Amino acid sequence: MSNNQQLLLRVQSMRFEAQGIVSVELVSPTGEDLPAFAAGAHIDLHLPNGIVRSYSLCNSPQERQRYVIGVLNDRNSRGGSRYVHEQLRVGATIPVGAPRNNFPLDETAPHTVLVAGGIGITPIYGMLNELRRLGRSVELLYCARSRQEAAFVADLPLDVVVRTHFDADAGCAPDLRASLAGVQASTHLYCCGPTPMLAAFEDACAALRLPNVHIERFAPAEPVVAMQGSEYECQLARSQKLLLVPAGKSLLDALLDAGVDVDHSCREGVCGSCETAVLDGVPDHRDGVLTKAERESGATMMVCVSGCKGRRLVLDL
Structure with a gap:
């Protein structure tokens, strides 16, 4: 599902933190240090029920032996948080994506x-x-x-x-x-x-x-429609593939159907895992991750929800 670096981690402990909230501590089964992260980062849990969900890290970046996340048992859960609360147990091993950070902290701010x-x-x-x-x-x-x-x-x-x-x-x-x-x-x-x-x-x-x-954001500000009303071409520079993205189909689904291994998780444009470099063309940005300046630059796009404002895109895939 993803070419992002994956780690097989063990659930070392689970702790009740508040009504409807548990923390989950994840460690390497062999005791190795985990990939470094900075405050504001998150990881993707690839749950045994086939769902991938992103959760923010709440422990110190100085702690290289563990990741700690907090999970709310969301009343509107589509199966991710409910699985963590009802089925995930201490001792289980699950694939976890390496940390990513769409919420970086400016450590030099005066206040x-x-x-x-x-x-x-x-x-x-x-x-x-x-x-x-x-x-x-x-x-x-x-x-x-x-x-x-x-x-x-x-x-x-x-x-x-x-x-x-x-x-x-x-x-x-x-x-x-x-x-x-x-x-x-x-x-x-x-x-x-x-x-x-x-x-x-x-x-x-x-x-x-x-x-x-x-x-x-944990969810899009408003419902996102990932499909366009008109078709466009998508050229993949590295794999030398040319795709036709038809009306009514998302760019991500077109890429996956063509056998392109694309990092993805939320399919709502909020986790940032599918961010892809744009080499040519004008993206139709519909995500909740990129800043206004990043959108205007057109250098990258979230392929799970975004599309094309013209007739052709060239992606670094």
């Missing part, structure tokens, strides 16, 4: 504000501890529906500013514009959480004219 919503705490928790380790100025705003559903809340540090907002206690959703008022323009802000919270965060930052804004 950083981290905003987490629910299970969005997983990459944010790793960022918080990494900035503390580096002695950087950082604060956290942690929002959840209730304290009982807030993973790692008991482990939050006492040496930085930590604010929490629990809807059940406050009787309302957080007012992010009020919470971020007074933040300096040089501050870098990061948010991970459900789609409505990300939208509110982006709106608040825009209203406050804060330029250094970073988000990570």
